[in-house]
Amino acid sequence: MKPVSVLGHSMSPEALVVGKINHHSIELSWGSGEKEHRGPTESWTRFSVEQMDPKTHTYGTIYVGYSTQYVVEGLQPSTLYKFRLRSTKSNGQCCLCPALSVSTTREPLSGKHLHQAVNRNDEEALNKVLQSGSVNVNVCDKMGFTPLMVAAQKGYGRLVHKLVEHGADIHMKNGSGKDCLMLACFAGHLDIVKYLRECGATWQSQDMGGCSPLHWAADGGHLPVIDYMIQDGCELDVRDTVSHWTPLMRVSAMSGNAAVASLLIRARADVNVRDKNGKTPLMVAVLNNHEELVQLLLDNGADHLVKNEFGSGAAEMAKAFGRQNIIHLLEGRKFL
Incomplete structure (x- = not known):
């Protein structure tokens, strides 16, 4: 089928030719019928590449110029597209070539x-x-x-x-x-x-803060995992590099999960370990109002008389933060 002008007269063919295709672009070219551009721009043939909208089945212009090739980009993979070429002579005569269907490749x-x-x-x-x-x-x-x-x-x-x-x-x-x-x-x-x-x-692996797999298991609170790690010989009192917290200390600071703490303590985790500021798990549990954990630590030998580097112990911290429930716990043991 030859291109047909809008005036109904046959014109020299300007067919679209497909070049390189990939999953997001299609290269189109056409023969201009001219070896080279001569004379002023106004005398040149102008080309418009039009693309059909699949929803409305109408064409929209995606390129206008004097070139004889154009790369359509930003396309979807494995998708069929339809294009046509409009040629406009310097005298205003215009023709459309037959529509060309081409599909992008699979991504x-x-x-x-x-x-x-x-x-x-x-x-x-x-x-x-x-x-x-x-x-x-x-x-x-x-x-x-x-x-x-x-x-x-x-x-x-x-x-x-x-x-x-x-x-x-x-x-x-x-x-x-x-x-x-x-x-x-x-x-x-x-x-x-x-x-x-x-x-x-390996259990010895550490993250950027120096936390080990056991620190993260303690945070997660999954007892079967922690029990397996203990049975497999995982180090109990490994410290992070930021606060020098052991997994038991993290339980005291974060979740207050008494079941996790009990599992660690039964495996002989140190209940009186100190962080970089001299705090013990008991102090940290007091500060975070983990009453059940405070009770567990006291029952398992946590030293209530120990002081941090500022001279404060568990009792002073409980009073300073108004932890009445914990103050009663300590008073009941005659620690004050």
């Missing part, structure tokens, strides 16, 4: 697809990406998490196995220094914790 597999598969717990999609061999299994998302970290945190055990089998690095850390073992410990996924240990993950 190549990338780290985005790998993370999408993990976040959806889609083992089939994960296998497809991994088997392509074109994606780095340790690629990080915008939060600095590898696919293995995400799977470990979410508890997707089958995906964790699959990622490790394809070379995922169990020792990689995110921006705050957490590795997949810490994330699994905090989230309470015992099966994943055990598997990562079998693969060589």
Whole structure:
């Protein structure tokens, strides 16, 4: 079919030709019928590339100029597009070439697809990406998490196995220094914790603040994970590098979880350990009004007479913050 002018007269053909195509762009070109531009611009043939809107089936202009090629960008992958070319001579005579339909290619597999598969717990999609061999299994998302970290945190055990089998690095850390073992410990996924240990993950790992997997397990409050860590020989009184808190101290400061503290104490965690300011778990529990934990610590040998570097002990702290319930506890033991 020849292009037809708006006046109904046949004109020299100006057909659209498809060049390079990828998942987000299509290269279009056309023969101008002129070897070179001569004379003033006003005498040149002007071209307009028009693209059809699939919703309204109307055409909109996306390029106007004197060039003989144009690259349409910002397109969606695996999508059909329709274009046509409008030629306008210097005398105003205009013609349209027949519409051309062309589809973009499928988007190549990338780290985005790998993370999408993990976040959806889609083992089939994960296998497809991994088997392509074109994606780095340790690629990080915008939060600095590898696919293995995400799977470990979410508890997707089958995906964790699959990622490790394809070379995922169990020792990689995110921006705050957490590795997949810490994330699994905090989230309470015992099966994943055990598997990562079998693969060589270590209890000695520390994040940017010096917290170990046991610190994070204590924060998470998952007793089966903590019990396994203790049985596996995890160090109980490991200190962070910021406040010199042990996991027991973090329980005193954060959750006040007496069940977690009891498990640590039964395993012989030091109830009188001191942080960098000389505070003990008992003092910290008093300051955070964790009454049940205060009782537990006292019952297990916490020294109420110990003072911090400013000369204050548990009793003074309880009075200073008006912790009447704890003051009564201490008075009942004749500590005041």
